[in-house]
Amino acid sequence: MKTIGVLTSGGDAPGMNAAVRAVVRSAILKGIKVIGIRRGYNGLINNDTSRMYLRSVSDIIHRGGTILYTARSPEFKTEEGMQKAVNVCHELGIEGIVVIGGDGSYRGALDLSKRGIPCVGLPGTIDNDIACTDYTIGFDTAMNTAMEMVDRLRDTAQSHERCTVVEVMGRRAGFLALHTGIAVGATAILVPEVPFDLEKDVINKMYETLKSGKKHFIIVVAEGVGHVDEMAREIEKITGIESRATVLGHVQRGGSPTVRDRVIASQMGHRAVELLSSGVGNRVVAYKSDKIVDYDINEALAMKKPFEYELYKVAHEISI
Ligand code: ADP
Ligand code: F6P
Numbered sequence: 001m002k003t004i005g006v007l008t009s010g011g012d013a014p015g016m017n018a019a020v021r022a023v024v025r026s027a028i029l030k031g032i033k034v035i036g037i038r039r040g041y042n043g044l045i046n047n048d049t050s051r052m053y054l055r056s057v058s059d060i061i062h063r064g065g066t067i068l069y070t071a072r073s074p075e076f077k078t079e080e081g082m083q084k085a086v087n088v089c090h091e092l093g094i095e096g097i098v099v100i101g102g103d104g105s106y107r108g109a110l111d112l113s114k115r116g117i118p119c120v121g122l123p124g125t126i127d128n129d130i131a132c133t134d135y136t137i138g139f140d141t142a143m144n145t146a147m148e149m150v151d152r153l154r155d156t157a158q159s160h161e162r163c164t165v166v167e168v169m170g171r172r173a174g175f176l177a178l179h180t181g182i183a184v185g186a187t188a189i190l191v192p193e194v195p196f197d198l199e200k201d202v203i204n205k206m207y208e209t210l211k212s213g214k215k216h217f218i219i220v221v222a223e224g225v226g227h228v229d230e231m232a233r234e235i236e237k238i239t240g241i242e243s244r245a246t247v248l249g250h251v252q253r254g255g256s257p258t259v260r261d262r263v264i265a266s267q268m269g270h271r272a273v274e275l276l277s278s279g280v281g282n283r284v285v286a287y288k289s290d291k292i293v294d295y296d297i298n299e300a301l302a303m304k305k306p307f308e309y310e311l312y313k314v315a316h317e318i319s320i
Contacts, residue, residue: 003033004276005049005094008066009040009073009101009108012253013124013138015261016066016100021057022269023098028054030277035092039069040101041076041108044085049092061262064141064254070101076108086115096276098269100124100137103301106284110297118281120272121297122265126253129173131303132295133286137268140260142169142252143179149248150184154218163206163217163243165232169252170222176252177222178308182315187217189315192224193307198231203238209320217241267292 006023008016020036027034034052037043060067075081089097089112096118099109102125109119123130126142146168157164170176174191181189187209188202196202206217219235221228232245257265268285271292275283284300286293295303 001032001095001277003035003093003095005035005037005097007037007040007043007097007099008068008070008124009099009105010070011125012066012070013126014064014141014255014257015137015265016124017060017063018257018262018265019100019122019124019137019269020068021061022266023273024052024057025054026270026273030273032277035094036068040071041073041085042071044088045075045081047088062256064256082111086117089117096281098122098272103130106297106301113282113297118276120275120281121284122268122272123286126176127170127173128175129171129305131305132284132300133288135264135287137261137265140258141255142176144258145252145255146176146180146248147183149251150180150218153246154184157216157218160242161215163219163235163241165219165221165228165243165245167221167223167226167228167247170224172224174222174224174307177220178312178315181220184218184220186220187319189220190225191222194312198234203235206239
């Protein structure tokens with residue numbers, strides 16, 4: 001393989017830059033030319049690309065976001081868009097692509113692989129919702145950011161003896177909420193994977209802890225559950241405890257990546273190049289039981305990610 005492309009797609013995640021850096025440097029070390037594709041699959045369709053060199057990725061390992069920009073590309077899902085992308089690959093001599101993104105991006109990678117452009121996917125999303133991997137690039141940074149933000153909310157909740165109801169991201173998954181909730185000592189954690197009843201699972205829990213002297217409360221709600229404003233109003237109405245709702249939002253997507261994100265992203269980027277350079281495409285790189293592994297994209301997309309019910313139970317038990 002003489003030339004590969006690299007792109008970031010879907011929601012950005014801290015650590016994507018570390019992955020891009022690893023891809024560029026590992027490829028150049030193997031004598032492979034690298035083309036950076038900007039704005040996800042849109043860059044492929046519009047030939048929004050440029051050659052990357054060793055120094056193109058200097059000073060980015062500590063930066064959040066993605067220097068390649070990212071986008072969601074509805075056009076890429078159309079036959080015409082896909083064909084344009086394939087034509088651009090042929091024009092530029094791109095023989096393989098590293099796609100850094102979520103499982104939507106993997107579907108795009110699969111389509112390209114089927115059209116003769118082998119792709120390797122790297123899991124980049126703060127949601128940690130990709131089934132084939134225990135870990136996705138960006139998850140650790142997002143958890144730490146969310147934890148820090150909720151710690152701040154705790155200060156004010158403690159001073160006013162209030163209940164703070166905080167929504168964290170995660171799309172349809174509750175991993176970010178669960179880990180953040182444990183880390184901040186939440187009284188209750190609500191996730192889409194576990195059905196709940198406000199009265200039984202939140203209000204009664206608050207009453208129970210009130211009896212042992214608790215005076216302020218943190219309720220962490222995954223965005224897949226939502227309605228934090230309504231919940232705060234309901235909690236205040238029933239308990240008489242002043243409640244405030246906060247949606248953390250996109251602050252969780254930014255910031256300098258943690259060590260874990262930088263290291264895993266670097267390992268994954270390196271593995272992606274090893275695969276492509278040995279002629280292996282149509283794979284996704286994953287992190288399983290502390291090891292970097294890879295799977296066929298089809299196989300990866302068919303997997304289901306079990307929720308961490310054991311951890312959820314622990315969180316529930318110790319939040320008394
Ligand atoms: P993520 O990669 O974070 O899951 P999206 O689901 O938005 O984010 O997907 C990112 C991009 O991947 C989409 O904008 C589109 O260009 C491409 N994509 C998603 N699903 C498909 C699909 N079924 N076929 C081809 N391309 C897809
Ligand atoms: O997938 C990452 C994520 O931040 C989700 O947690 C969230 O649902 C979504 O992206 C938000 O997307 P956008 O940046 O398009 O608003």
